[in-house]
Amino acid sequence: MNFSQRMSLATDRPVDALVRFEDVKKSYDGINFVVKDLNLDVFRGEFLTMLGPSGSGKTTTLMMLGGFEQPTLGHILLDGKPVERLPPEKRNIGFVFQNYALFPHMTVAENVAFPLRYRGITGAAAKEKVRQALGRVSLEALGDRRPAQLSGGQQQRVALARSLVFEPALVLMDEPLGALDKQLRERMQIEIKQLQTSLGITMVYVTHDQSEALTMSDRIAVFHDGRIQQLSDPETLYNAPANRFVASFIGENNSLPCTLLGWEGGLAVVRMADGTTLKAAGANVSGMGVDMSISIRPENISLAGQRPHAGFNRFSGMARDVFFLGDHMRLSIEAFGGQLVTARIPALQARHFALGTDVAFECSISECRLLEE
Amino acid sequence: MWLPSYTTPSERLMRTLVLAFAVAVLLFLIAPLFIIVPLSFSKDPFFTLPVREYSLRWYADFFGNTRWMNAIFNSAVVAVMTTVLATTLGTLAALGISRADFPARRLIMALLIAPMIVPIVIVAVGSYLFFGQFGLTNTRIGLVLAHTALATPFVVITVTATLSTYDTNLTRAALSLGASPSSAFFHVTLPNIMPGVVSGAIFAFAISFDEVVVALFMTAAEQRTLPVQMFSGIRDQINPTIMAAATLLLALSIILFTILALMTRRRVK
Numbered sequence: 001m002n003f004s005q006r007m008s009l010a011t012d013r014p015v016d017a018l019v020r021f022e023d024v025k026k027s028y029d030g031i032n033f034v035v036k037d038l039n040l041d042v043f044r045g046e047f048l049t050m051l052g053p054s055g056s057g058k059t060t061t062l063m064m065l066g067g068f069e070q071p072t073l074g075h076i077l078l079d080g081k082p083v084e085r086l087p088p089e090k091r092n093i094g095f096v097f098q099n100y101a102l103f104p105h106m107t108v109a110e111n112v113a114f115p116l117r118y119r120g121i122t123g124a125a126a127k128e129k130v131r132q133a134l135g136r137v138s139l140e141a142l143g144d145r146r147p148a149q150l151s152g153g154q155q156q157r158v159a160l161a162r163s164l165v166f167e168p169a170l171v172l173m174d175e176p177l178g179a180l181d182k183q184l185r186e187r188m189q190i191e192i193k194q195l196q197t198s199l200g201i202t203m204v205y206v207t208h209d210q211s212e213a214l215t216m217s218d219r220i221a222v223f224h225d226g227r228i229q230q231l232s233d234p235e236t237l238y239n240a241p242a243n244r245f246v247a248s249f250i251g252e253n254n255s256l257p258c259t260l261l262g263w264e265g266g267l268a269v270v271r272m273a274d275g276t277t278l279k280a281a282g283a284n285v286s287g288m289g290v291d292m293s294i295s296i297r298p299e300n301i302s303l304a305g306q307r308p309h310a311g312f313n314r315f316s317g318m319a320r321d322v323f324f325l326g327d328h329m330r331l332s333i334e335a336f337g338g339q340l341v342t343a344r345i346p347a348l349q350a351r352h353f354a355l356g357t358d359v360a361f362e363c364s365i366s367e368c369r370l371l372e373e
Numbered sequence: 374m375w376l377p378s379y380t381t382p383s384e385r386l387m388r389t390l391v392l393a394f395a396v397a398v399l400l401f402l403i404a405p406l407f408i409i410v411p412l413s414f415s416k417d418p419f420f421t422l423p424v425r426e427y428s429l430r431w432y433a434d435f436f437g438n439t440r441w442m443n444a445i446f447n448s449a450v451v452a453v454m455t456t457v458l459a460t461t462l463g464t465l466a467a468l469g470i471s472r473a474d475f476p477a478r479r480l481i482m483a484l485l486i487a488p489m490i491v492p493i494v495i496v497a498v499g500s501y502l503f504f505g506q507f508g509l510t511n512t513r514i515g516l517v518l519a520h521t522a523l524a525t526p527f528v529v530i531t532v533t534a535t536l537s538t539y540d541t542n543l544t545r546a547a548l549s550l551g552a553s554p555s556s557a558f559f560h561v562t563l564p565n566i567m568p569g570v571v572s573g574a575i576f577a578f579a580i581s582f583d584e585v586v587v588a589l590f591m592t593a594a595e596q597r598t599l600p601v602q603m604f605s606g607i608r609d610q611i612n613p614t615i616m617a618a619a620t621l622l623l624a625l626s627i628i629l630f631t632i633l634a635l636m637t638r639r640r641v642k
Contacts, residue, residue, distance in 0.1 A: 068545055088548040089557075101546035105564045114560075118551035162550065 017041035017077075018170060018202050019065060024074035026060055034060045036226040038074070042204055044169075047196050049205045049213040052223030053249070059174060061223070062206045066172050067091050078170070089118075094163030094171035094201075098178055100155045102147035108134070108158050109143035115166040133165040134158075136195065153184045160192065164199065171196075173205045177212065189215050210250050214238065222246050244371050247295040254296045254341050260370065268370045270294060274337030278313045282370030293371055298330070300367040301343035304360035312362040317341060319355050333361065406623065413616035420613070431617040441618065443595075444602035448582055451513060451598060455520040455581035460574040462521070463528025467569075468562075470529075471536040482533075486526040493586045496523065501590040511593040519591055520581040527580065528573030535569025568636055575629050583622065 019042035026035040035057040042048050050058040063069040064076060067088030075082050083091060102111050109130050116126045134140050137157035147155055156176060163171055176192075177185045193216045196203045207213055213220050214234040222229045222237065222245075230242040241247035248255060258270040261277070268282040270292070280294045308314050317335030324347065331343040343361065376388060412420055416428040435441050466485055470478045488496060500519040501510055509515030543565065547557035563570070585600035592601060599618065606615050 066545075066549060068548075087554075088545070089551050089553055091549075092551070093549060095546065095549035097542045097546060099540065099542060101540065101542040103543060103546075103561055103565075114547070114552075115550035118553075118556075166551070 016044050018044045018046075018079060019204070020075075020077040020080075021061070022075040022077065024061075024064065024071045024076060026057075026064060026069065027072045033072075033226055035064075035071075038226075038228065040221060040228065040231070042170075042202060044202055045200050047193065047203045047205065047216055047218045049207060049217040049220045050223055051207060051210060051213040051220050051249075053208055056223035057226040058206050058221075058223040062172055062174055062204065065204065066093060066095050092166070092168050094166070094168040096159050096163050096171065096173040096176045098175045100147075100159040100176075102155055102158055102162075104147055106146075107143065108139065108145050108147065108150070111147065111158060112143075112162045112165050114162065119166055129165055133161040136164065137161045137191075152180050153188065156180065156188060160195070164195070164201070168201070170202045170204070173203065175207050176205075177207075178209075185212070186215075192216065214250075222249060224249070241295065241369070241371070244293060244295070247369070247371055252298050252342065254298065254301075255293045255371075256296070256336060256339060256341070257291075257293050258370075260292050267365060270370060272315075272336040273339065276315055276336060278315065278368060279365045280313075280368040280370040281366050291372075295369050295371055296341070296363055296367065298342045298344040301333075301341070301361055301363045302345060303349050304362035309362060311365055313365055313368055314360060314362045316358050316360050318358055322355065333359075335361070409616050409619050409623070412613060413620040415613060415616075418613065420611075420616075431613045434614045435617045435621070438614070440597075441599075441602060441614070444597050444599045447513070447592075447596055448598040448600070451516050451520060451588075451596075452578050452581040454517045455524055456574050456578045458517065458521045459524035459528050459577040460570060463525045463573055463577075464532050464566075464570055466525070467529050467532035467536055471533055482529075485529050488522050489526040493523075497587040497590040500587060504591070510591055511596065513596050516588060516591045516596060516598070519587045520584060523584065523587065524577035524580045527576035528570075531573035531576065532566060532569040535566045539566055571636060572633050575633050579626060579629050582625065 019040075021038045021040040024035060024038040025033055027033045034055075038057075038061060040061075050061060052058045060069060064071050064084075067083070067086060067090075071084055074084075076084050078086075078091065078093075088095075102108075103114065106114070112130045112133050113126050116122070116129060121129060130143070131140065134143055137160055139154060139157050139161065142150065142154065147158065150158065159176070173192075177188050180188060189212055192203075205213075205216065214237075217234055219231060219233055220237050221231045224245050230237060230246045232240075232242075237246065237250055241250060241253075244255060247253045256272065258272050258278070260282075261269045261271055263269070264279070267279045269277060270280055271277050278294065304312075304314055315335055317333035319331050320334050320340070321332040323330040327347060329345050329347050331345055333341045333343055335341050376385060380388075408422065411422065411424045413431055414427045414429070415421070415424040416426040416430065417424075466481075469475055470482055470485075472478075475481075496519070500515075500522075504510050504515045504519070509518065539562070543561050544557050547561040548554065552560065582598075583600060584598075585604055588598045588601045589604065592598065597605075599622065603615050603618050606612065606618075
């Protein structure tokens with residue numbers, strides 16, 4: 001299913017939202033708002049990631065959905081019913097905590113069976129469910145161990161099994177892979193995504209790791225300063241960031257100040273600090289102004305040929321530093337009157353120039369994006 | 374011994390002196406043991422050291438005497454009731470003031486541990502005058518209440534210490550899995566803070582069992598506890614049976630604190 005499509009086709013907000021935040025505000029001290037005017041729908045069966053730096057309000061939002069914090073104002077609807085006053089134990093939501101929160105005094109199997117006893121499932125039926133849940137995360141053999149005897153990755157799997165065993169419609173995860181090493185984290189990302197898809201559950205996932213968000217999500221909500229800066233599918237987020245914050249937070253980006261001169265055939269014409277004029281795509285920009293910037297991703301800058309290409313910006317710069325990174329070179333270029341621009345260039349191409357000389361670079365106009373503040 | 378080969382002679386001398394001082398302090402602290410314990414096994418009816426002949430006659434006297442037996446029974450009842458009350462109240466208080474959003478937590482903590490700091494005579498006189506108005510002096514329940522006030526701070530402190538390392542996400546996890554707040558407490562929180570609760574309970578028991586000043590004020594002959602009986606024994610007729618009682622009390626304390634030490638060691642592992 002393609003959720004971004006469903007979004008754009010719908011005229012109003014779709015009715016099958018499993019979770020809906022309506023004008024939610026949260027303040028701990030009554031002065032500063034951690035979450036400001038949050039409006040967000042989470043669709044059934046969707047993997048939605050709330051991405052943002054620490055203090056951006058993403059975890060508070062998740063805690064409000066889990067029932068551990070109450071919104072100061074606004075409503076949270078679960079399956080169409082307001083739940084702000086419903087305690088966590090009555091919400092039937094699976095929750096995976098950052099540090100797993102496995103009960104240290106119980107075995108793995110007892111941990112997984114824990115939610116079943118509050119749902120009247122005991123004896124053989126509970127045993128069978130626990131066996132299935134542990135099987136799903138490939139830990140059938142470790143049911144008798146204590147959490148402390150497991151590795152970080154295994155503990156993470158137990159936490160996952162425990163949050164899934166009672167078949168909740170919604171599972172929330174708070175940076176569940178933060179404590180794992182890179183390889184294990186990447187493997188777990190795929191496993192979690194596969195589980196979510198095969199079980200058809202709705203997942204709301206909080207992370208500050210953008211590559212994790214891009215890998216797993218159907219949609220990503222980028223949080224900053226208590227507000228959603230952009231809500232879209234990973235590709236749109238990466239290729240068409242809505243503002244400077246999103247552009248700098250997702251992936252690497254050169255953000256270069258410029259002045260908007262005018263429009264020419266749907267493209268913006270801008271003047272850079274040194275007077276060079278460039279063209280840029282600027283779908284989200286409305287007015288004219290000086291406080292603008294164009295953002296260019298390092299991988300979209302390449303060495304220019306002898307003749308200019310149509311549809312490409314051409315500029316000259318002086319290579320200051322070159323770093324060899326295996327499959328590519330990383331260049332630090334001084335251009336537009338003293339600004340540093342980072343470029344990623346295939347290792348083979350990079351042989352052809354010397355440090356400290358002026359070199360011509362080019363970049364596709366459609367990859368140069370004009371952004372307002 | 375444990376000194377590296379490059380130690381100079383003066384450093385060696387320093388180290389030896391420090392060691393000797395530490396041993397002297399430890400010996401001073403346990404010195405009463407070396408007097409009381411041998412005397413309790415002496416056959417002589419007066420205190421002479423070294424002991425000339427050993428016997429268990431004072432222990433036989435202790436266990437054969439209804440006044441001593443009555444005192445030990447009173448002490449046990451008061452200590453058990455105090456332990457139950459102080460552990461329950463202290464644990465509840467610790468749970469409350471450990472919450473980050475609890476109002477005036479520092480002030481309330483200071484009030485809760487005040488009985489530890491206030492001189493014991495003042496607590497005793499205060500309890501005597503105050504409880505007198507309610508007819509609680511010379512009753513066992515009055516003594517239990519006064520001892521509970523003395524013992525609760527120890528429970529608050531040990532449980533608060535354990536709670537500081539308790540991961541509150543465990544409680545949240547239990548709630549998210551469907552447990553009610555009370556079953557989350559009994560099935561998840563309590564088992565994980567048990568070491569703190571048990572050490573608090575041991576402290577509470579030991580304090581009530583050993584306490585003499587408040588007990589002197591609050592009890593008549595029928596409610597006399599073991600320490601009170603010993604105290605009046607010393608005043609009336611000095612008799613080695615007291616040494617036997619003291620040795621038994623010491624043995625109980627050693628057993629309790631050995632349990633405590635073993636528990637702490639297991640937790641560290």
